[in-house]
Amino acid sequence: MIEIEGLTKAYDGHVVVDGVSLTIPRGGLTGIIGPNGAGKSTLLGLIARLLAADRGTVTVDGLDVATTAGEVLSRRLSVLKQDNSIAARLTVRDLVAFGRYPHSRGRLGDVDHAMIGRALSYLGLEPIADRFLDELSGGQRQRAYVAMVLAQDTDYMLFDEPLASLDIRHAVSMMHLLRDASRRFGKAVVVVLHDINIAGNFSDRIIGMKQGRVLCHGSAGDVMTGANLTAIYDIPIAVHRLEGQFVTTYALPEGADGA
Template sequence: MIEIRDISKSYGSSVVVDNVTAALPKGGITSIIGPNGAGKSTLLSMIARLMPMDRGTVLVDGLDIARTSGDVLAKRLSILRQDNHMTARLTVRDLVAFGRYPYNKGRPTPQDQDHINQALAYLGLEEFAERFLDELSGGQRQRAFVAMVLCQDTDYMLFDEPLNNLDIRHAVSMMKLLRNAARDFGKTVVVVLHDVNFASCYSDHIIVMRDGKLFLQGKPREIIRPETLEDIYGCPFEVHDLGGDLISVYYG
């Protein structure tokens, strides 16, 4: 379980994350949704210790992230941010192999090789494995980064808008992959999503941020309702139940 206690972050006078307390349950997919500037990405970055918080604590399975050494955490929790611009020229295999760095400090064992090959296969990257990242399309590169995070094989995996750069087919297969990782391997996936319908169809738990505050949290059925969504996004919503999936329509 990830426990978030009273964390805040501000830049100058603007408060980006305002005194948020929440508990992210172990297992399954937890989505964080909310309008632009709600503080979703900042919250995620602070949970993953990429960004120092002004106040508060975050506990990952009881470990205070501020006091636990970086390489211990790297075996429990991984994060992929958006906009992963990389100047270093690495092949896909090199990149994925670095997912094992917390375990082997750069000296891969045969077991590590299995992990690497599995991750490559899981994302359908075998044919690109020896290509350099700067020779791939945006979507292929995104999948390579996800493969690296999978290869890191942590209990908690955090993704900031992982569907960016992906077309519909790859976006769906990415969400399926995350769901399988959660179901088959007992991983906990926390994901910031822009698309309410993906959040509705794939999440076990949804957290709503608005104006830096925790606005709501609950099961998809509790959140995906017209009046709630209108409250969150400030525009009219319809919600339809299509074969058990709640699909919202907001095109006016």
């Protein structure tokens, strides 16, 4: 499991993550929600050691993220950032193969090729595996990056807004894939999300953040309430169940309806 204790990060005196303590169990999909500036991406970066904490600790299965050797941590935890750009001209297969570096150190063996093939197949990328990334749509490239993380075959996979470049059909498809991966392969998948309906309907657990703090944390059913979401987003939000799915509605500020 991922155990976070008293985690704090500030920039120029402005606290972005403020004393966060929580546990993310192994297995299942955990969504992180909250308004802009809530500290979601910073929290993910701290967990993945992309950022150094000012105070507090993060451990992954008992390994201190701050002090564990990189080659050890990268076989346990993987991360996909928001801004993914590789200058070199690579094919989809080349990119996905990067996910095997912590295991192969560039010398791909039979297991590595099998994992690359599994990731390409799982994300439906086999037909375009030998095309260059700069020839693809934004959604296709995003799926290639997700396949790279899946090929790394870590117990914990972190994704920072993986739906940002996807239309609604591909966003829903991606969430189905991530949730299925968490269950089929026994992974813990942690995803920063902006769409609260998608978060509610695909997450096993949800972390709700505001101003650097965790306001609520629990099962999707526990977190997806009008009171919780209203507190997180500072706008009246109602939560309904329609054919087994969460559907949220909100009150527009006076005069915002264009009348």
